[in-house]
Amino acid sequence: MNTTISFKILILLLSAVFISNTGQAQLESRAYFEQVRPRFEGKLAYETVALLEQYWRIAGNTGFDTAVYFIAAELEKAGYELENNANSSSPLTYKIEKRPMNRPxxxxxxxxxxxxxxxxxxxxxxxxxxxxxxxxxxxxxxxxxxxxxxxxxxxxxxxxxxxxxxxxxxxxxxxxxxxxxxxxxxxxxxxxxxxxxxxxxxxxxxxxxxxxxxxxxxxxxxxxxxxxxxxxxxxxxxxxxxxxxxxxxxxxDSEELTILAQVKGGKHPKESLVFSAHIQEPGANDNASGVGVQLEMAKLTAELLHSGELELDRTLTFLWGDEIVSTRRYVEERGNREADMLWGISLDMVGENTELTGGSFLIEKMPDPSAIWTRGKDQHSEWGGRPLSVEEMKPHYLNDFILHVFQEQGKFANWEVNTNPFEGGSDHTPFLAANIPGLLLWHFTDQFYHTDQDRLDKVSVETMKNVGTAALVAAYILLNGDQETACSLGELISESAMQRLETEFLLSQSVIQEGGETDQEVLILKTWLDWYLSSLESVKHLGDCESIEDQKSKLIYFATELVSNLEKI
Missing domain, CATH: 3.50.30.30 (Glucose Oxidase; domain 1)
Structure with missing residues (x-):
């Protein structure tokens, strides 16, 4: 009883310090949402799915190549120039990379x-x-x-x-x-x-x-x-x-095609965010939906640039190709790329009509401690994932930031947004393997996953609009991120950290009261603290923010008090 009372008092005392208004991040997202929401119709995304789902697509075959050249034609309509024909100042370019295949x-x-x-x-x-x-x-x-x-x-x-x-x-x-x-x-x-x-x-x-x-x-x-x-x-x-x-x-015999579109940044063109959507596989949701949503994202970005409503400081890249293979190669060849990758996001199965398919929209997080200790509301999908180690953690603000933006869209559109611990298996893994912050946007469980009933009638235009809208808004915020963005992200991460530490404390308290080992529960809390301290540190690449060190000190104090409470049970 005394532990519970002291914990409640601690929360009340610190809430005024930690729960702050992430004003700048919200102001930035609001402006971008106002630009994107009325324009992202889902029409091109749906047309793309309708075309691609007619084909059984693997690298080099008729369906795969049809998709690549359809994307190229739509990019040209939107104002992207073939890289070989463009000059160095062209802001919108695309190219098709061709490579021999090691099998037919x-x-x-x-x-x-x-x-x-x-x-x-x-x-x-x-x-x-x-x-x-x-x-x-x-x-x-x-x-x-x-x-x-x-x-x-x-x-x-x-x-x-x-x-x-x-x-x-x-x-x-x-x-x-x-x-x-x-x-x-x-x-x-x-x-x-x-x-x-x-x-x-x-x-x-x-x-x-x-x-x-x-x-x-x-x-x-x-x-x-x-x-x-x-x-x-x-x-x-x-x-x-x-x-x-x-x-x-x-x-x-054939050749493998990868298509890349690039929106060149104005101030920091050698820093980039990469969206990746794989073409291969025979389904509509998997992954014609990812291809289509990403294509409409590229088209809308070009429209906003042409109208003068949008400027991007950093470079935005869209990649379509063979799952994992094309993204991994792109990452491995980054020494030959003009722009270094600061973030990577995979769009895979992003069009589900969940009333038919089941499941929900998910953000698969970068490896955080929920992939070591999966408990409470953190649950793996039916895809499943092995328990990770502390050494495999990838602390970064991207998890909480992307969730924050997608929850804004979810609230606006009455759309369910959930997360799952890291599992792997899609185009986010090559980014993470190269220590590039990356995560996955997807749906699961889908009762038609990889089956011949994954057809156009299981696809929702509204879902694709929601995913494409939130993904673009998140990208624009990051690509134009500066010192003010860094400070806003610091506030967001601090608030998320406090909420997570509170949640983990309550879970650990129950475990200890039921006979669990205190040392193990303390370790869980300390691991989450370390993860969030490093996540706060990660915002600094966008700009120096004096409040970050103060926020870290307050988190350490808060976590120390929580650990002390656990040890008294």
């Missing part, structure tokens, strides 16, 4: 699966575009007919006669079943749908799968929907089952 590209043509005696296909690519494994080879043009062998475990691959058979399993993955091909099997049927995709509800969904390309060993494989899997299992209970399979794909 691939695209599906058509596929179908029939059960013997059935007049209609059990599955066909017109309705299940993801049924063909990525990099699957073709069957003969007339297809193949063979008996299906059900593989329940690894021993079946040794004990059963597999010669000339088609392997089917709903318990082993493709890699395990490959051993059966060495024993004479001619193809593979698999079923593997995570529970979060709700396969017993979405019975016709298929999540896309891929196999390793081996030119000397052509292989075909099909992924099954829940409904198809159940029909095959039922048929097998009645005796031997034969099926016919026809798979047609294209595998051919």
């Amino acid at each position: 590209t691939w695209e599906p043509v058509q596929a179908a699966l029939w059960l013997e005696g059935e007049p209609s296909p059990l599955l066909e690519s017109e309705s299940n575009r993801n049924m063909t494994y990525m990099y699957s080879s073709s069957t003969p043009a007339e297809g193949v007919e063979a008996e299906v062998v059900y593989i329940q475990n690894q021993s079946d691959l040794k004990d059963l006669n597999l010669v000339g058979k088609i392997l089917f399993s709903d318990s082993l993955g493709y890699r395990s079943l490959q051993k059966g091909l060495e024993s004479g099997a001619i193809g593979i049927l698999t079923y593997d749908m995570p529970a979060y995709l709700k396969p017993e509800i979405n019975q016709n969904s298929i999540q896309f799968r891929g196999l390793r390309y081996d030119p000397g060993r052509p292989i075909w494989a099909l992924a099954l929907s829940w409904q198809a899997k159940e029909k095959i299992k039922k048929a097998l209970t009645k005796g031997p089952l034969r099926v016919k399979v026809n798979v047609q794909t294209k595998i051919y």
